[in-house]
Amino acid sequence: MFLPIIFVLSFLSSSSNAADFCVGDLYAPQGPAGYSCKKPEAVTVNDFVYSGLGATGNTSNLIKASVAPAFSAQFPGVNGLGISMARLDLAVGGVIPMHTHPGASEVIVVVQGTILAGFISSANKVYYKPLKEGEIMVFPRGLLHFQINAGKSQALAFVSFSSPSPGLQILDFALFGDDLPTDIIQETTFLDAAQIKKLKGVLGGTG
Amino acid sequence: MFLPIIFVLSFLSSSSNAADFCVGDLYAPQGPAGYSCKKPEAVTVNDFVYSGLGATGNTSNLIKASVAPAFSAQFPGVNGLGISMARLDLAVGGVIPMHTHPGASEVIVVVQGTILAGFISSANKVYYKPLKEGEIMVFPRGLLHFQINAGKSQALAFVSFSSPSPGLQILDFALFGDDLPTDIIQETTFLDAAQIKKLKGVLGGTG
Amino acid sequence: MFLPIIFVLSFLSSSSNAADFCVGDLYAPQGPAGYSCKKPEAVTVNDFVYSGLGATGNTSNLIKASVAPAFSAQFPGVNGLGISMARLDLAVGGVIPMHTHPGASEVIVVVQGTILAGFISSANKVYYKPLKEGEIMVFPRGLLHFQINAGKSQALAFVSFSSPSPGLQILDFALFGDDLPTDIIQETTFLDAAQIKKLKGVLGGTG
């Protein structure tokens, strides 16, 4: 006698499944709103959990820092859900260089150490402050910002974004890590040619 | 002599067809914004009309009520258009149990009978009232709400949603109609184990 | 001993109240997203219920029809919630003339009678069909559409919109009910001056 309710309502529920989530299928067509959805029946809890931010990143590099993203490309469970994360590790002296996320605002929470974080507004006003453990700071979408280990020990922070694929444009790589000709860089940034060539050498740029 | 205007402008118009609508192709890839679009040349008026809400639903069940959805899964014409509908039939004593639509606000219009409708806000304030024929009520997105036949005759209502796929999470089915273990339900809802097991029995839940 | 949970969590809940709804305050500043919100503590269930669609409209007019809106201006409870409604009454021979809603898609549900409804796409293709009781039809946002009583009795329908303030541009009023000069209408519509003047006379237009 109870079957009717189960029939009627579970029909309803199963048909509305796609409204809940759209785990990204990285091999199917991608559109402006993100990846195509994996078939709901193939989705498991593991699609919604990501372990890639669990380990300390390798900071044996020039910036003494590392960034591990959990964007939709790494963590397809966030596809279409308007949010994503990343992990920042900064060794002593470590720096996340000046960068923007073209499509998202960011909030940082400092979990370990002290981080000097800041951003620059369109009005060319600089907002920066050292953040202690447990403090959070928001970086409005699309603006240049940076994080520097301001303490004497390793620092750890998690950052969240208002988009599953926030993008990341690191200023130095954008300018000096590709084949944008030196004279164009010079004309559009007023930097000296020698400075440009020096950084192109370091960052692998040509032209 | 008139051909030029026809040529120039109809070229324009036909190329902008996709801006108008995107009738869902239920068998093509689905993305965060909805179903892929059926080819415009295959679309007919029947894609924009749905007859599935025309008949009184079967209310011979525990809740003495039925819900017939016209979401994008049933009515692909609303895909991408930010709106959908459903039909509610409530026999005498019928109830649409406590539920949410995770992704949409809802407006109900009572067409026949009297329906006691209400929702609960994040601030734990309850808003409920009996609605007469022709009265409408809005349920803000994502909040728990319910509808009860408050009269002595069959009731009929149509509900509209601010999304083509609003989703539907019925509280009892979510808690007791799946395999969520009793101890987890107990810990997260403070309900007694006996109560949980009783409802799992009724609603087909396991665990 | 139980007070702490109440304190901690109710603090949380009450502070997030604004996330739920924003009942429009028609006398405070209005912005691109809608009206300013009424203070949450002044909101009652009556803000979410609207009775203005309950009575049959007066159809003793040229179009033998009436439209009663429940947009945010009439029903401030829908402000910010992405949805609104209206009631259509069509006497025998009644017509809702050709019109658009600049900012919203629409779904119609026929509650009584038979209504011939249709819309015209950007590709100049016409989609129209007589709708019986219980049938629904969607009109994609911004396109010209119309409804005609196609039966031999009074017809009643409710329409829902994907916006709390969908707008309404009735073609004849737009062209002939204002002070747009006849020669501009003529040049931009190819209508004859005599036709324009005749309709300006009927609809109160000048110029």
Add this chain to the structure above:
Amino acid sequence: MFLPIIFVLSFLSSSSNAADFCVGDLYAPQGPAGYSCKKPEAVTVNDFVYSGLGATGNTSNLIKASVAPAFSAQFPGVNGLGISMARLDLAVGGVIPMHTHPGASEVIVVVQGTILAGFISSANKVYYKPLKEGEIMVFPRGLLHFQINAGKSQALAFVSFSSPSPGLQILDFALFGDDLPTDIIQETTFLDAAQIKKLKGVLGGTG
């Protein structure tokens, strides 16, 4: 020694590529948010540049005007980016007839000549003015508007839209250029049958 930074950060950057753009693949599935994305590695600068607006349009037609669109169907580089353009050429006496864009606001900039431009609001108020070279005017989304060459020489304007596929519904084509029956047009527009038939004859409509 510098390789580590290159490895870590370029991994990050390449994986976030899809956040930047989604050049439309006109032959892959299309969804409510636009075309599927062309593979990033196949994208070149030519996908972001469009030359189709470079030449004066053919104005030897009834309206003595031409419209060249650069919507996502013609210029797939704008797919997903919330913007598109078109070019308007108006010979002496040329007119862009009364029309709407169902899904976008528009800004016009007059580059050559004088153009009388205007729109009609939902409140049936007309806003129109002659625009000189360098003047701009905005037409809010979905409203009827028009442009007329108001000078004694050829006029040129560029228009931009708040959508990559704004749609275009030209009033005369919508009413008289398809197979909408004369009696339906008559009932929904109050135009005389003779007027309707005359314009159907000119614009190729049937019915």
Add this chain to the structure above:
Amino acid sequence: MFLPIIFVLSFLSSSSNAADFCVGDLYAPQGPAGYSCKKPEAVTVNDFVYSGLGATGNTSNLIKASVAPAFSAQFPGVNGLGISMARLDLAVGGVIPMHTHPGASEVIVVVQGTILAGFISSANKVYYKPLKEGEIMVFPRGLLHFQINAGKSQALAFVSFSSPSPGLQILDFALFGDDLPTDIIQETTFLDAAQIKKLKGVLGGTG
């Protein structure tokens, strides 16, 4: 000689300031999109930094847990930026009870301890898993979810939301912590009256 560039460009920049951020003014009118903006000239770095998540919450309560929000009401710097955060502290045996956020998706990152986290989909499928330090999990918008300390020590997690004011509807408070009459709860949840009254007693509900 260099002044002109400063004049022209700084004019531009200062005028576009509002595009960057809109720090909430909690005492000015609020609209559907959030709080009114604080005057840009009064904004300092402290508006973008929040220290309220820095201290361990008081878990001496029934749920042995605490939630500290950094929504726009507590942290006005996130107003309009599409993101917010909260801190979860769970003592041994602590539980964040079953709840929803009506308007946002959530990502949790476990910073200390082990947390059993899960959510229930519209299709009544349960997705849950114990999360270790550094693991993250996403909860799609509007769905019921919960977090339980699954370890033998204090647990700490930070959660981020895809909205500056995600809302929070805790199931038990919604059902039993207000004045929703027992018979309505009974009819809409199938819970026994005794169970309802017991929990109303604990949670302070009346009716």
Add this chain to the structure above:
Amino acid sequence: MFLPIIFVLSFLSSSSNAADFCVGDLYAPQGPAGYSCKKPEAVTVNDFVYSGLGATGNTSNLIKASVAPAFSAQFPGVNGLGISMARLDLAVGGVIPMHTHPGASEVIVVVQGTILAGFISSANKVYYKPLKEGEIMVFPRGLLHFQINAGKSQALAFVSFSSPSPGLQILDFALFGDDLPTDIIQETTFLDAAQIKKLKGVLGGTG
């Protein structure tokens, strides 16, 4: 006898006025979605027309170029309408330096002369090309881009944005035109201190 239709329908139309547009009132509260709306009855055609882009800008400055914006701060008619414009004048040798618009995509149309335009993607790929008269190019939202007069005569272009307040962050002003300390710039950009100080001198920066 015709009055009834006028009464019923004009009531409808006037009440939905706010759906059409929201001309910005620069002196009323501003929210995340833009400026408060000017009272509809005070709005005239002049609110929708802007003449500030009509004159050639003063290019007697370091960059030999000028930018005149028509954002919502200058042209309140675009408030809430998802679009805005600007005029670029580039004398021979003129350059619009490397910059981003944090919240908008941009399309440029070259009206006079030849402009070398380009942008850099998150994947550090450079897309640039000389644009001739009538050619258009799109710059996806938030990415670094630039324009250079590549010809031997004055150049003129109009740019459109997918937002009424796109923001503008000019790289050199952001880095060197404020009080961001030299050592922070050095650490986050790898530029030499001498280079930084030189440009701070030119651009008026301190610190």
